[in-house]
Amino acid sequence: MPVTVVxxxxxxxxxxxxxxxxxxxxxxxxAAESRAMxxxxxxxxxxxxxxxxxxxLRPLLLSRRPVxxxxxxxxxxxxxxxxxxxxxxxxxxxxxxxxxxxxxPASTSDADTLPCxxxxxxxxxxxxxxxxxxxxxxxxxRILLIASRLKALSAGRFVVGRVDVTYGEGMPWRAEPYEVxxxxxxxxxxxxxxxxxxxxxxxxxGRASAVLIGFDLETQRSRPYSDEEREAFASLSRPD
Numbered sequence: 001m002p003v004t005v006v007x008x009x010x011x012x013x014x015x016x017x018x019x020x021x022x023x024x025x026x027x028x029x030x031a032a033e034s035r036a037m038x039x040x041x042x043x044x045x046x047x048x049x050x051x052x053x054x055x056x057l058r059p060l061l062l063s064r065r066p067v068x069x070x071x072x073x074x075x076x077x078x079x080x081x082x083x084x085x086x087x088x089x090x091x092x093x094x095x096x097x098x099x100x101x102x103x104x105p106a107s108t109s110d111a112d113t114l115p116c117x118x119x120x121x122x123x124x125x126x127x128x129x130x131x132x133x134x135x136x137x138x139x140x141x142r143i144l145l146i147a148s149r150l151k152a153l154s155a156g157r158f159v160v161g162r163v164d165v166t167y168g169e170g171m172p173w174r175a176e177p178y179e180v181x182x183x184x185x186x187x188x189x190x191x192x193x194x195x196x197x198x199x200x201x202x203x204x205x206g207r208a209s210a211v212l213i214g215f216d217l218e219t220q221r222s223r224p225y226s227d228e229e230r231e232a233f234a235s236l237s238r239p240d
Contacts, residue, residue: 002072004070004072004073005037005043007037009030009033027054028094030080044078047099049101054095056161079094082094101167101170103168116179129171138198151232153212157215168203168207179199182196191222196208
């Protein structure tokens with residue numbers, strides 16, 4: 001039977017991005033903090049995380065009021081909805097699948113590759129990069145990819161609608177940067193999916209899929225991608 005628990009967490013100025021919205025990674029941080037509370041309260045036994053899916057439903061602004069995280073546990077799945085007040089519709093939904101991460105096979109096709117350095121502060125008590133920080137590393141790589149290869153996609157002209165991360169073998173700190181391989185797997189009228197893998201030697205430590213949605217700042221609605229933007233996305237598509 002599902003178990004539902006609500007937690008409150010205070011917000012911080014550091015939670016915000018350049019648009020004064022809560023940074024995408026912070027939603028996962030809220031969820032992880034709430035998950036730790038569930039573990040401390042005996043509602044959820046501590047388990048490794050196999051997969052995390054975050055749906056970004058609407059932007060959340062800074063408030064003196066705490067955010068509310070509603071967590072529902074059923075089997076090996078934990079669904080957490082984040083909202084500013086209990087009666088509001090969720091602003092983000094984090095779905096976590098618990099269990100031992102599987103060994104991820106490496107992709108066979110060429111892809112755009114960028115360095116992925118790890119900081120010691122990215123590590124958890126077990127000496128491995130935490131799940132939240134793996135999510136953040138994928139975000140950093142995506143931003144660098146857009147800045148270097150998708151220059152037609154200017155800031156504020158798109159939003160991230162969904163990110164799906166599957167975790168592989170743990171990532172210890174090392175002086176040499178890991179690598180992130182990225183490519184465009186799907187291109188629609190107003191959305192595109194960017195796939196990415198964090199690789200060290202012959203090991204895939206994580207795989208992510210992010211959906212980028214064209215966005216109109218004036219209307220605050222989705223918009224079709226321009227021909228120039230579509231051409232830029234297409235240049236990162238992998239051959240079948």
